[in-house]
Amino acid sequence: MTVHxxxxxxxxxxxxxxxxxxxxxxxTVEVQTLIDDLIETMRDASGAGLAATQIGxxxxxxxxxxTSNPRYxxxxxxxxxxxxxxxxxxxxxxxxxxxxxxxxxxLRGNVLRNVNIRVRxxxxxxxxxxxVKRGLTAGxxxxxxxxxxxxxxxxxxxxxxxxxxxxxxxxxxxxxxxRIMEFVERVGS
Ligand code: ZN
Numbered sequence: 001m002t003v004h005x006x007x008x009x010x011x012x013x014x015x016x017x018x019x020x021x022x023x024x025x026x027x028t029v030e031v032q033t034l035i036d037d038l039i040e041t042m043r044d045a046s047g048a049g050l051a052a053t054q055i056g057x058x059x060x061x062x063x064x065x066x067t068s069n070p071r072y073x074x075x076x077x078x079x080x081x082x083x084x085x086x087x088x089x090x091x092x093x094x095x096x097x098x099x100x101x102x103x104x105x106x107l108r109g110n111v112l113r114n115v116n117i118r119v120r121x122x123x124x125x126x127x128x129x130x131x132v133k134r135g136l137t138a139g140x141x142x143x144x145x146x147x148x149x150x151x152x153x154x155x156x157x158x159x160x161x162x163x164x165x166x167x168x169x170x171x172x173x174x175x176x177x178x179r180i181m182e183f184v185e186r187v188g189s
Contacts, residue, residue, distance in 0.1 A: 006103045026124065035061060048140055084124070092116055098110070102153050107153075109158065111143075117142065135189040138189075
């Protein structure tokens, strides 16, 4: 397994739309190694998720995991998830504003996300899943799937909310954490 360097804001490769993986190729060493490298790189960087796009591999694979994460202490746990060719369907209009960070962006900002989504994806064994995701977990799915379409939080964020991590912690963290903990309590994820 290899820890890759993570592409940073301004790298044109972050804007490339990733290609689907042929389900017949999921069992190949190439795809399984890509998955292992994504997990290793995400954990090394203490991220909550990572898309293949962020290591310059333009295939539709994302990994997500939230244990107890000092970058995101308010995030509910999310067991290690590998999603190949993920698709997101919105089925209502309930939205929440989430202050998001990204391993490819040195800023945080407020992004409007759907609270309830249906996701369809293949896991690393090629098994099809169709599941409903809610709350901050749904937000993480939307963030990671945006990467596969070449989109970043800076595209979606309220521009007046953008802040460096230091200034987020100094001026915005306490109010956001208080608001989002109430939301997590209500939504349950
Ligand atoms: Zn990101």
